[in-house]
Amino acid sequence: MTEKKEHPSIGEFKEFVKKHPKLITEVRKGEKKWQELFEDWYLLGENDVSWKKYREESDESESTAEKKSDFMSRMMTAVKSMDANQMNQHLYNMNNTISSIQNLFSTFGLTKGSSSSQSNTPNHPFSFRKD
Template identity: 60%
Template sequence: MKAKKNHPSVQQFKEFVKEHPKLVQEVRKGNKEWQEVFEDWYLLGENDVIWKQYKNIAEQNDDEKKSDFMTQMLSAVKKMDANTVNHHISNVSSTISTIQGLFNQFGLTKGSSQTSSSKSQQPFSFRKD
């Protein structure tokens, strides 16, 4: 006997329920029915706010850690002094300009490396008359 193949949305719903084990408890308690949960999931999507309460505690902690990281990053950006950042950027820019000047002075640019490699391949220059 062949196994019955479910519709792709049913498979996705099953995966969703595995990620939200508290939904199973709600249905077993009689607070909700599977049809109702499926319709809500289908209409609202799996990223809706109402599903947070049914998520696994470990996954909720992961979400909180992500939001903590973003909060820390935003507070670090707020604490930055614009003048200090501008000073560091100008220092880096002048350093890059100096290095580029040294490369140009010693002939280490892309164009000169190509001409030197072509000269080494053909030591004599022949032209047609």
């Protein structure tokens, strides 16, 4: 018998599927067909954004590491561009607001130390008597 030689693009597609193992589960679930995936791969190419969700977990962890480093660089840029005097003014305003709220609580007797009505009640909610 003669062996059937496959087209080179089929071999490339097999390598692509190995890099994107979630495609196999999509086909097994019946959500996609191999023919559809091959056509999409052939038309869109291997580097299309639509393939990201089918990549291995290690690729996703690399992208989360990139996101974390991007976040950190944005935070550092924001800290560098802050005005210290303006931040000091905001902190002063917050401190005054918190002090005002604490004064209101103490005026209306809502602080922890002023719970005198609860101190008269017994510690045990159920009183059992011995006969």
